[in-house]
Amino acid sequence: MYDITKRRSIRKYSDREVSNQLLHSLLQRAEQTQTMGNLQLYSVIVTRSDEKKKELAPAHFCQPMVEGARVVLTFCADYNRCTEWCLNRKAHPGYDNLLSFLNAATDALLYCQTFCHLAEEAGLGLCFLGTTIYNAQQIIDTLQLPKLVMPVATITLGWPDEEAPVSDRLSLQAIIHEETYKPYTPADIDQYYTAKEQLEENRRFVEINGTETLAQIFTDIRYKGDDCKAISESLIATLKLQGFL
Amino acid sequence: MYDITKRRSIRKYSDREVSNQLLHSLLQRAEQTQTMGNLQLYSVIVTRSDEKKKELAPAHFCQPMVEGARVVLTFCADYNRCTEWCLNRKAHPGYDNLLSFLNAATDALLYCQTFCHLAEEAGLGLCFLGTTIYNAQQIIDTLQLPKLVMPVATITLGWPDEEAPVSDRLSLQAIIHEETYKPYTPADIDQYYTAKEQLEENRRFVEINGTETLAQIFTDIRYKGDDCKAISESLIATLKLQGFL
Numbered sequence: 001m002y003d004i005t006k007r008r009s010i011r012k013y014s015d016r017e018v019s020n021q022l023l024h025s026l027l028q029r030a031e032q033t034q035t036m037g038n039l040q041l042y043s044v045i046v047t048r049s050d051e052k053k054k055e056l057a058p059a060h061f062c063q064p065m066v067e068g069a070r071v072v073l074t075f076c077a078d079y080n081r082c083t084e085w086c087l088n089r090k091a092h093p094g095y096d097n098l099l100s101f102l103n104a105a106t107d108a109l110l111y112c113q114t115f116c117h118l119a120e121e122a123g124l125g126l127c128f129l130g131t132t133i134y135n136a137q138q139i140i141d142t143l144q145l146p147k148l149v150m151p152v153a154t155i156t157l158g159w160p161d162e163e164a165p166v167s168d169r170l171s172l173q174a175i176i177h178e179e180t181y182k183p184y185t186p187a188d189i190d191q192y193y194t195a196k197e198q199l200e201e202n203r204r205f206v207e208i209n210g211t212e213t214l215a216q217i218f219t220d221i222r223y224k225g226d227d228c229k230a231i232s233e234s235l236i237a238t239l240k241l242q243g244f245l
Numbered sequence: 246m247y248d249i250t251k252r253r254s255i256r257k258y259s260d261r262e263v264s265n266q267l268l269h270s271l272l273q274r275a276e277q278t279q280t281m282g283n284l285q286l287y288s289v290i291v292t293r294s295d296e297k298k299k300e301l302a303p304a305h306f307c308q309p310m311v312e313g314a315r316v317v318l319t320f321c322a323d324y325n326r327c328t329e330w331c332l333n334r335k336a337h338p339g340y341d342n343l344l345s346f347l348n349a350a351t352d353a354l355l356y357c358q359t360f361c362h363l364a365e366e367a368g369l370g371l372c373f374l375g376t377t378i379y380n381a382q383q384i385i386d387t388l389q390l391p392k393l394v395m396p397v398a399t400i401t402l403g404w405p406d407e408e409a410p411v412s413d414r415l416s417l418q419a420i421i422h423e424e425t426y427k428p429y430t431p432a433d434i435d436q437y438y439t440a441k442e443q444l445e446e447n448r449r450f451v452e453i454n455g456t457e458t459l460a461q462i463f464t465d466i467r468y469k470g471d472d473c474k475a476i477s478e479s480l481i482a483t484l485k486l487q488g489f490l
Contacts, residue, residue, distance in 0.1 A: 004274050005277055007277045007278075009279055024421075027421060029249050030249075031414040032250055032251075032252045032411070032412075034254055034372075037375075038412050040414065044421050044422070046421055046424070047424060078420075081420075084429045085438050086464050088435075088460075089438075089460035089461065090458055091464040091465070092464050092465075092470065093470065094464070094471065095468075097474050098477040099473045099476045099477040100473055102378055103378075106354055106375070106397070109351055109354040109355060109358070110357075110373075112355075113278070113354070113358035114358060116279075117358075117362050130281045130351070133347055143422075143424075143425055143426055170276070170285055172276065175285060175323075175326075178293075179291070179292060179293070179388075180388055181391060184329045190333075192326075192330075193334075213336060215334035215335075218284070218331070218336070219331050219337050219339070220337075222282055223282065224339065225340070228342050228345055229342050232342040235347070
């Protein structure tokens with residue numbers, strides 16, 4: 001039986017096919033996820049062709065999972081279909097704004113996560129690519145997404161061909177707050193993050209990267225403030241082009 | 246065994262307690278959800294007190310589930326904890342931008358949905374309140390959320406005290422696209438939406454609301470364009486106050 005406490009991302013996949021029958025069954029069952037006003041403000045683009053995987057790869061910083069996976073799924077916030085429905089039904093939609101984008105993104109992400117859960121229960125392995133919104137415009141061009149459609153998540157999918165380790169997580173105490181948010185004191189930070197910092201793999205990670213602390217790997221190498229600012233600017237430009245801002 | 250094709254939102258709950266032991270076990274197991282750079286950019290505020298439920302209710306348009314549920318969970322995009330960690334570790338974080346908000350919101354929503362799945366598997370009933378971002382500022386004030394923390398989802402939770410019907414969904418064909426996005430023609434819209442429009446409950450819904458079409462209920466009553474625009478403005482103001490814009 002599937003045990004979520006053992007779940008881990010899978011980045012290497014076997015040659016075994018992921019049939020359309022299985023894929024469609026999982027995508028369809030996931031549709032029972034809650035959705036705003038039962039509008040289902042999402043679409044999924046299924047990429048199976050080598051050509052399209054190759055085109056998508058640079059948008060995901062050429063991580064090898066994109067070309068190595070049997071299937072790549074791009075989950076999109078989609079107000080286009082709903083808008084078309086309205087326009088065909090004498091209704092006047094006004095969903096070209098940030099609230100509507102966030103509502104559709106929420107629908108798409110919840111749907112995506114139910115799909116992930118069902119796929120993993122079925123024995124498939126997957127990796128969630130957080131890179132989707134970093135180069136959204138490239139993905140939009142490749143998948144020919146119209147206005148009011150914005151990619152928000154990408155899943156690479158296949159049958160596992162590796163025994164990946166389970167990642168550590170913060171203690172529950174670190175992420176829950178009773179009744180009101182309790183500010184984190186320096187002592188709290190020490191309590192919650194020391195175990196992570198002392199993991200053998202993280203100590204090696206710090207050594208290889210030549211930083212003084214693990215946190216510096218994130219701020220100075222992986223997710224630099226200047227990069228985040230620049231990408232935010234292009235993200236805003238893309239949201240405008242897609243009609244959401 | 247839990248069958249997702251039978252899932253439905255539950256809005257009426259019995260008096261039976263939801264123990265902290267069960268709640269914490271579910272929240273902890275859900276932590277195995279994928280998360281950006283293993284940073285876990287989310288927090289959960291647990292509301293059990295009648296006083297806080299009463300304060301939260303207006304932010305959710307006084308839907309009775311908020312005061313009627315044993316537990317209310319507010320899932321937040323949280324870059325504050327990570328930022329505090331960095332500041333305590335000689336690192337210089339720069340996560341006061343839209344990209345970082347969307348990364349944290351994604352983390353929070355994926356985590357939330359895994360929790361929902363586990364809670365429903367355990368027999369609990371829940372309702373996802375999409376209203377969270379409509380009156381985010383009120384929620385921020387009530388739960389005392391600091392900068393770089395933004396509520397993105399609310400779950401009301403309890404043991405079911407109703408037999409709610411399963412909602413219809415669009416056919417899978419309506420939401421998937423092979424290789425590239427296929428624009429919806431008027432014939433597609435008819436094909437995908439007619440069944441929904443002809444459901445007895447939706448025909449009655451149109452009659453009660455005095456509209457000509459089902460779509461008009463959404464555009465003219467439930468999610469009016471002018472309202473979406475106005476709420477988008479206050480959402481932008483709140484994101485600025487929380488330090489994400």
